[in-house]
């Protein structure tokens with residue numbers, strides 16, 4: 263039985279290491295994709311702002327075109343004023359010129375408005391791009407680190423699984439299901455040392471008769487309170503035998 267305890271001890275250690283590797287196998291890809299997502303979402307935000315700015319640029323261009331067309335037509339009309347013979351025609355043309363000028367002053371107001379919006383957007387884009395640049399390089403560095411660590415974990419995982427299989431082979435077939443049950447129930451703590459008739463896993467008393475059986479390793483004995491498999495250290499066994 264002593265040998266079986268040693269196998270259980272080794273198996274428990276391997277399983278704990280496997281659990282940790284399995285956590286990392288999930289955790290590292292998550293960390294990597296979070297960092298990638300952060301870069302992607304920041305780029306999307308900047309792209310959105312750039313699209314908005316392009317729309318505003320188009321509107322600005324349209325207004326500018328209208329202003330220059332209006333200026334052209336004002337210039338032509340003003341030249342025409344000299345050729346006009348009747349007062350009525352003169353007045354009508356002057357009215358038209360005034361209306362066009364008014365239209366242009368409205369356009370110019372709108373243009374200022376648009377340019378202000380464009381300026382604000384440009385500032386925002388510049389700030390966000392600067393932040394993105396430093397965030398992206400930091401994230402890429404971390405991603406590279408995590409990818410290397412993930413490779414190491416993958417390399418370590420398969421041999422560890424093989425070690426587990428080998429350990430299970432050395433175990434009595436009826437002990438393994440019990441081991442698995444306790445491992446799951448107690449977060450990987452399967453074994454506990456029994457000392458002075460006390461289970462050091464839960465610090466409850468172990469009945470004297472049971473404790474004697476533990477000392478002689480005649481069979482697998484579970485703690486009546488926490489269900490862990492109990493064993494004693496060699497010195498306690500020899501003390502018990504000599505004493």
Ligand SMILES: [Zn+2]
Nearest residue numbers: 461464485488
């Ligand atoms: Zn116990």
